[in-house]
Amino acid sequence: MANIKITVDEKEIETFEGKTVLQAARENGIKIPALCYHPDLKIKANCRLCLVEIKGERGLVPACRVQAKEGMEITTESEKINRARKINLELIFAQHFEECSDCNWGTGCRLLGLASKYKVNVKRFLDRKDDSKVYQFGSIVFDQTKCINCRNCVEACANQEVNFLEPEGKGYRSEIEPSKDEKKDCIYCGQCILHCPVGAIEAVGEFEGAEKILQEKGKIKVFQFAPAIRSSIGESFGLPAGSVMTDQLSAGLRALGADKVFDVSAAADFTTIEEAGELVEKIKNGTGPCFTSCCPAWVKYLEFNYPEMIGYFATTRSPQIISGGLVKTYWAKKEGIDPKNITVVSIMPCTSKKFEVQRKELEVNGLKPVDYVMTTRELAFLFKKHGIDLKNIKPEPADSPFGNPSGAGVIYGASGGVVESALRTAYYKLTGKDLPSVEFEQVRGLQGMKKAELEIEGKKIKIAIVNGIANAKKIIEELKEDPHAYDAVEVMACPGGCIGGGGQPMPVSEEIRKQRAAALYQIDRDKPIRLAHRNPDVQKVYDEFLKDDKIRHAVCHTTYGRKIKGEIKTLKNSKETL
Amino acid sequence: MIIEQLKNSGLKGRGGANFPTGLKWEAVKNVSAEKKYIICNASEGEPGVEKDYFLLDKYAEEVIKGINIALKEIENSSAYIYLNPDYFPKLENKIKKAIGELPIVLFKKPRGYVCGEESTILNIIEGKEAKPRLKPPFPTEKGLWGYPTLINNVETFYQVARIAEGKYQADRFYTLGGQAKNKGVFSLPENLTIRQVLEQTKNWPDFDFFVQVGGAMSGEVLASSELDKPVSGAGAVIIYKTSEDSLSIMRQWAGFFMDQSCGQCVPCREGTYRLNEELKKKEFDRSLIEDLLFVLAETSLCPLGRGAAVPFIGYLNKIYGKY
Numbered sequence: 001m002a003n004i005k006i007t008v009d010e011k012e013i014e015t016f017e018g019k020t021v022l023q024a025a026r027e028n029g030i031k032i033p034a035l036c037y038h039p040d041l042k043i044k045a046n047c048r049l050c051l052v053e054i055k056g057e058r059g060l061v062p063a064c065r066v067q068a069k070e071g072m073e074i075t076t077e078s079e080k081i082n083r084a085r086k087i088n089l090e091l092i093f094a095q096h097f098e099e100c101s102d103c104n105w106g107t108g109c110r111l112l113g114l115a116s117k118y119k120v121n122v123k124r125f126l127d128r129k130d131d132s133k134v135y136q137f138g139s140i141v142f143d144q145t146k147c148i149n150c151r152n153c154v155e156a157c158a159n160q161e162v163n164f165l166e167p168e169g170k171g172y173r174s175e176i177e178p179s180k181d182e183k184k185d186c187i188y189c190g191q192c193i194l195h196c197p198v199g200a201i202e203a204v205g206e207f208e209g210a211e212k213i214l215q216e217k218g219k220i221k222v223f224q225f226a227p228a229i230r231s232s233i234g235e236s237f238g239l240p241a242g243s244v245m246t247d248q249l250s251a252g253l254r255a256l257g258a259d260k261v262f263d264v265s266a267a268a269d270f271t272t273i274e275e276a277g278e279l280v281e282k283i284k285n286g287t288g289p290c291f292t293s294c295c296p297a298w299v300k301y302l303e304f305n306y307p308e309m310i311g312y313f314a315t316t317r318s319p320q321i322i323s324g325g326l327v328k329t330y331w332a333k334k335e336g337i338d339p340k341n342i343t344v345v346s347i348m349p350c351t352s353k354k355f356e357v358q359r360k361e362l363e364v365n366g367l368k369p370v371d372y373v374m375t376t377r378e379l380a381f382l383f384k385k386h387g388i389d390l391k392n393i394k395p396e397p398a399d400s401p402f403g404n405p406s407g408a409g410v411i412y413g414a415s416g417g418v419v420e421s422a423l424r425t426a427y428y429k430l431t432g433k434d435l436p437s438v439e440f441e442q443v444r445g446l447q448g449m450k451k452a453e454l455e456i457e458g459k460k461i462k463i464a465i466v467n468g469i470a471n472a473k474k475i476i477e478e479l480k481e482d483p484h485a486y487d488a489v490e491v492m493a494c495p496g497g498c499i500g501g502g503g504q505p506m507p508v509s510e511e512i513r514k515q516r517a518a519a520l521y522q523i524d525r526d527k528p529i530r531l532a533h534r535n536p537d538v539q540k541v542y543d544e545f546l547k548d549d550k551i552r553h554a555v556c557h558t559t560y561g562r563k564i565k566g567e568i569k570t571l572k573n574s575k576e577t578l
Numbered sequence: 579m580i581i582e583q584l585k586n587s588g589l590k591g592r593g594g595a596n597f598p599t600g601l602k603w604e605a606v607k608n609v610s611a612e613k614k615y616i617i618c619n620a621s622e623g624e625p626g627v628e629k630d631y632f633l634l635d636k637y638a639e640e641v642i643k644g645i646n647i648a649l650k651e652i653e654n655s656s657a658y659i660y661l662n663p664d665y666f667p668k669l670e671n672k673i674k675k676a677i678g679e680l681p682i683v684l685f686k687k688p689r690g691y692v693c694g695e696e697s698t699i700l701n702i703i704e705g706k707e708a709k710p711r712l713k714p715p716f717p718t719e720k721g722l723w724g725y726p727t728l729i730n731n732v733e734t735f736y737q738v739a740r741i742a743e744g745k746y747q748a749d750r751f752y753t754l755g756g757q758a759k760n761k762g763v764f765s766l767p768e769n770l771t772i773r774q775v776l777e778q779t780k781n782w783p784d785f786d787f788f789v790q791v792g793g794a795m796s797g798e799v800l801a802s803s804e805l806d807k808p809v810s811g812a813g814a815v816i817i818y819k820t821s822e823d824s825l826s827i828m829r830q831w832a833g834f835f836m837d838q839s840c841g842q843c844v845p846c847r848e849g850t851y852r853l854n855e856e857l858k859k860k861e862f863d864r865s866l867i868e869d870l871l872f873v874l875a876e877t878s879l880c881p882l883g884r885g886a887a888v889p890f891i892g893y894l895n896k897i898y899g900k901y
Contacts, residue, residue, distance in 0.1 A: 045712055046843045048877040060876050065712060080876070087873045091848035124866075125852055149841060167707070170690070172851035174841035 004070040009077065015068050022050050022063040025076065032076050033085060033114050035092070035197040036150035037064045039509045040495070041159075047150055047197075048088050049114070052076050060084055086118040094125035095172075096198055097145040099574065102207055103199040104377060104506060106384075111198060128172070134571040135178050137164075138188045139204045139354035143574045144175050146200035151176070153192035153201060160493070161470035162187055162301075178568050185304050185565045187297040187469065189493040190351030190502015202574065203351040203375050203503060210378040211385075213371075214257050219343040223258040224323050224402070225249050227265045228349040228413030228498035229376045231519035235505045235512070236380035237391045242515030244523060247395030249347075250403075252388050253379075254396065263398040264346065265405030267323030268294075268412045268421070270541070272532035274316040274556050275418070276425035279488055283430075283461065289479060289486045292418045293558075294318035296356035297493035300563060301469055306476055307562035312489070315557040319412065320346045320353060321362050323402060324369030325555040330545045331401070339365070345372045347379045349413070349501035352493070361559050375503030406535045407438075407524030414517035415467035415497035416443035416450060419490040423454065423461075425533045430456050438530050444521070446496045446513055449474065462486045467500070469493040580651050580742060581607065587741045592629075592750060593619055593731030594792060594811040599738070605718040606728040607652055615722040616648045616657035617703075617729045621687045621694030623662065625834075626794025627814040629751035630732040631662070632763040634669050637736060638676040644735030646680055647742055648728060655728075656681040660699055663687055691795075691838035692882050696729045698840075709840045710880035731812075752809060754781050755794065756816035773805040775815060786820040788897050795834050796885030799892030820901040825857065828890060832857050835886040845873040846883030853890075867894070 002017045008030050015024035020043070025032050034050040037043070043065045051060040055073035060081060063074075075081070089111070096111065103109060115122055132144035142153075142165075149167075154176060157165040164186045168177045178186070193201045213221070234243035250261045271294060279290045291312045293299055302309055317325070324346070328339035346353060350373075356362075357370040374382075383390055397403055408424055411417035420440045427435050442452035443465050450465040464475050464486045478485045494500045499516035500508060529535055546552040585600030606614060618641070622630040633641060645657050659673060659682060666686050673684055690708060692698050697711035700722050721727020730738075733751055740746040750768040755761050758781045766778055772791060776782045790797040792811020809815060818827065836850040849870045856862045856870070867890070875887035 043712070044842075045879060048844045048873070048879070051877055083869075084873055084877050087869045088844050088877060091844055091852065091873070094852070095848060125855075128851070148844075149847065169841070170708075171836060171839040171841045172847050174847070 004068060006068050006070070006072040006074060008074045017068070019068050020064055021052060021054075021066045021068050021072070021074055024068045025063065025074070030076060032063050033110070033117075034064055035110060035148065036152060038152055038195050038197075041152055041155050041195060044151060044155075047092070047148070049085055051081055051084050053078060053081060082118060085114070086120055089114055089118055089120045090122070090124045092148050093120065093122040094127060095129060096148055097127055097129055097143075098122075099146065102574070104193065104196075104202050104206060105199045106381065108506070109199070132175065134574050136204065136569045136571055137178055137186045138566050139351050140186060140188055140190065140192070140201065141204055141571070141574050142176070142178065142192075142201050144200070146198055147176055148198050148200070149174055149176070150197060152195040152197065156191040156195040159470060160187075160189060160191055160468065161473060162189070165192060182565050185300075185563075187301045187304075187493060188352035188355045188502075189297040189469065191494060193351065193502050194504065194506055194508050203378075204354055206375065206378055207381045209372070210374050210382050213343065213345055213374075214382070216343060218341070220259045220337055220341055221257060222260045222262060222327050222342055222344045223253045223256075223347065224262040224264050224267070224320065224327075224344065225253070225347040226320065226349055226413065226498065227268060227410050227417075227520065228501060228504070228516070229347055229379075230410075230523075231413070231516045232349065232499065232504050233376050233380055233390065236377070236384075237389065239391060240515065241512040242519035244519050245390060246523070247397055248390045248393050250398045251393045251396040252383055252390050255388050255393070256382060256386060260399045262323060262327070262402035263405055264319045264323050265409035265412065266402040266535070266537060267326065268319035268409035269406050269532035269535045269538045270322045270326070270556060271316055271319045271412075272408055272418075272421040272425050273538070273542075275314045276422045276429055276532075278314045278316060279422055279426050280429045283459065283487055286484070288312055288483050289489050290314050292490040294412070294418060295352070295492045295498075296350070297352040298469065298472065298491040299560065300352065300355070301472065301493065303560055303563040304565070309476065309479070310560040310562075312479075313560055315559065317362065317556055317558050318356065319409075320348065320373075321356070321369045321558075322556050325364045326402070326541065328367050328369060329364060329551070329555060330541060339367055343371045344369065345374065346370050347376065348373050349376050349498045349504045351375060351502040353503070359558075364554055376505055377503060380505060401537045401541065404535070404537055406532050407527035407530035408532045409535075410523045410527070411520050413498045413520050414444070415446065415492050416440075416465045416490065417497065417520070419443050419463055419465055419488055421532055422488070424531050427456055428531070428533055430459070434531060434534070446510065446517065448495070461488065463488045463490075465490045467492045467497050468495045580647055580738075583741050584738065587746055588748070589734070589737055589741065589746075591731060592733035592737065592812070594624075596810075599730065599734055602718060602730070603648070603651065603728060606726045609719060609726040611726050612654065613725055614652050614655040615725055615727040616645060616652065616655050617699060617722070617727060618645050618657065618659045618732060618735055619694070619696065619699065619729055620659055620661045620665070620732045621699070622665070622732075623691045623694035624793035624795060624797075624812060624814070626753060626755050626790070626797065626816045627812045628753045628755075629763050629813060631665050631669075632751065633732050633736050634665065634673060638669070638672050640739045641732055641736045642673075642676040642680065642682070643742075644738035645682060647738055648730075648735070649681065652728060656683070658683045658685045658703060660685050660687050660703070663689055691834075692840045692880070695880055695882060697880075699729065700727065709842045710882070712879070750813055752779070753814040754779050754817075755814065756790070757783065757785075757787065757819055758815075758817045759783075769808060771806045772800070772809055772815060775809055776805070776817075781817065783817055786901060788818050788820055790816040790818065790889060795831060796882075796888055799889050799896060801896045804896075820897065824893070824898050825860075828893065829854070829857050831886075831889050835882075838882065839886075840882075843877075843879035843883060845877045846879065846886065849874045849878075849883070850886055864894075
């Protein structure tokens with residue numbers, strides 16, 4: 001890529017050939033508004049807001065799809081440009097029911113920002129969405145009355161090859177609809193939410209649900225937070241992506257009213273030990289690949305699309321479920337609390353986790369291990385609402401006995417982390433020795449498909465790691481041909497793994513995902529204990545409680561089954577989900 | 579050889595965009611690709627234009643001859659005739675007979691105005707959603723299934739055949755309609771002014787009138803004092819009485835564009851809807867209408883949206899309230 005110079009608003013800037021005018025301008029701090037543009041997605045140029053004038057070209061051109069060329073002279077603000085933006089914004093406002101107090105974008109709403117900048121009369125036209133619908137499918141709520149037809153969600157869903165969201169109708173009658181095709185179902189990954197510029201899609205509960213839990217009387221409230229949110233929630237408080245907020249989270253949750261704060265990364269150490277055990281068994285017996293099972297969107301995907309393959313899943317439960325299960329058994333007994341009086345709330349980077357906790361087969365002694373899941377966004381919303389500023393709060397550690405994870409438990413949040421953690425422990429189980437060097441560089445990174453081969457004691461272990469569920473199909477096809485193509489397969493439905501999860505703060509981009517992941521690997525490097533099976537808190541629970549196989553199975557393992565298409569409900573409004 | 583002849587003839591595309599045919603052919607011929615496509619656009623979706631039907635009905639063999647010249651000139655090519663669904667039952671046998679054994683597929687166009695837009699045609703033949711593609715790349719570089727594609731109008735292919743036969747006389751086909759007393763399709767020299775076309779077809783009205791040139795929807799509106807220029811677009815001239823009800827004229831346009839918008843971009847999807855809503859009122863807000871026309875004309879993604887503003891702008895500036 002050659003260096004070129006272009007002039008934007010009479011200011012010369014340097015950029016590279018191949019960059020669009022919009023990218024070049026933004027990278028140089030020049031603001032050009034755009035709604036349908038998203039760095040993860042193709043250029044669609046349908047919102048018609050990023051219009052600029054280019055010397056020598058007729059009329060207004062969308063900056064998102066014009067490539068910068070040497071010597072190009074661009075104007076980004078003029079009377080004509082501003083008039084066009086203002087009118088197009090007024091048209092957009094008229095197809096978007098405002099529900100600002102309860103929006104994923106909160107104070108970061110681009111529409112409102114642009115409205116004040118371009119002096120938009122937001123009520124110039126009457127809202128026209130009286131006949132539009134609000135749908136709920138699983139843990140996702142899609143509100144057509146807010147949709148501006150940019151189709152980012154359709155593309156995000158198609159990139160996952162889920163293809164559940166479909167455009168229907170034409171002209172002003174066009175709507176995005178959940179698919180009626182019995183062969184297509186949502187996996188609740190929430191990538192549509194992250195890519196919607198106007199908050200038309202949200203997770204169930206965002207944000208009316210979160211507050212309710214705090215108001216529950218007479219319950220012991222246990223909050224537990226996922227590995228991937230410690231390096232992302234800072235973004236909601238103006239900090240750069242990758243800022244580590246582990247202890248601020250604990251302090252914030254206590255300020256919010258948590259009786260106990262646990263770190264799900266500590267429970268991930270149990271998942272690692274159990275899953276490594278399954279992996280080692282499968283390797284020894286040659287009984288086919290071991291699929292990771294902690295991503296509920298992936299679990300739903302396989303159960304719905306390839307039920308014949310569910311035997312490959314590790315039966316090990318996901319970290320939040322093991323954690324909740326231990327809280328309501330081991331910990332409750334130790335503390336002398338009736339588990340019925342405990343409410344376990346997970347903070348997850350994920351929208352599919354809301355669906356996971358509804359699974360009947362996960363119940364322990366008739367109780368759901370986790371009572372409520374909130375997204376990273378919901379927690380940030382609650383913090384702000386209660387005046388808790390995570391940026392300035394005094395850090396406090398999470399509570400014992402599930403407050404001190406190994407490094408392995410923390411990297412669960414990034415693609416490759418689960419397999420890496422399992423390998424660290426599997427090595428021990430196969431050799432009786434700990435790894436001299438615990439880092440597996442081959443399985444790290446954000447590329448959608450990673451393949452690696454390792455040798456342990458003369459045994460070759462073939463590994464495939466996938467992030468972005470579309471890539472899973474390729475591995476599945478390979479395994480149909482040859483069930484021994486891989487020994488271990490890790491799949492995370494979201495790009496980059498949980499750090500790019502559908503419950504994470506917005507906006508998101510490749511760069512942001514990279515920084516969130518890097519922070520988790522840094523935490524791992526700084527940990528004195530980096531192997532799950534060396535975590536003394538975990539060892540203690542095994543010694544005191546999980547040595548009984550029946551209990552261990554009830555708390556740490558599950559079953560899977562063929563799934564039919566989930567129900568698509570039509571709601572009166574997006575608040576009705578409560 | 580034929581490309582030189584086309585260039586020398588000065589033939590321009592007869593679909594309405596007036597692009598020099600020789601240059602287009604040359605562009606497709608010169609790209610290297612393992613195969614190429616030729617599309618004869620017979621969608622004729624613009625109301626008020628009837629010449630393609632006329633040509634396929636009367637001179638199907640000449641049109642096919644023109645397509646065949648392209649097939650020979652452009653290596654490894656095959657062709658489609660993309661035919662208006664209303665014409666299909668009437669013309670299917672005639673066209674298939676003229677095609678004979680040539681590698682030309684007769685393709686029935688789905689209904690819808692935007693389905694005649696050239697990049698939308700590509701999506702439709704490929705089985706994709708009926709919406710325009712972003713340009714560039716132009717079809718000449720990346721068209722059908724990514725291969726270089728030559729898209730010409732029915733009349734263009736007809737004239738190509740005439741040029742190859744040495745019979746071309748720089749004439750074109752005009753459709754006269756609306757309040758014209760002598761409606762129909764006429765072949766006359768291409769450089770005639772609108773006034774001359776009206777006179778030579780014996781259509782000069784004996785009432786106060788204005789015309790819409792190019793088509794009955796997206797055509798430009800001209801007052802009777804502005805007729806000393808050539809006929810633009812697809813060669814249609816629609817005559818209106820100035821006494822016709824202005825709201826019904828504008829409502830007809832607005833309703834059409836609203837129904838035909840594909841819905842992809844904001845100004846066309848929302849703008850045509852709001853235009854239609856505003857014109858439902860007896861007293862419409864002129865400045866609001868002008869704002870809508872501004873974004874339609876200046877910011878729409880494809881020619882349909884940009885074209886939707888054209889008749890209103892001329893009509894409001896030249897005719898509305900002046901008679």
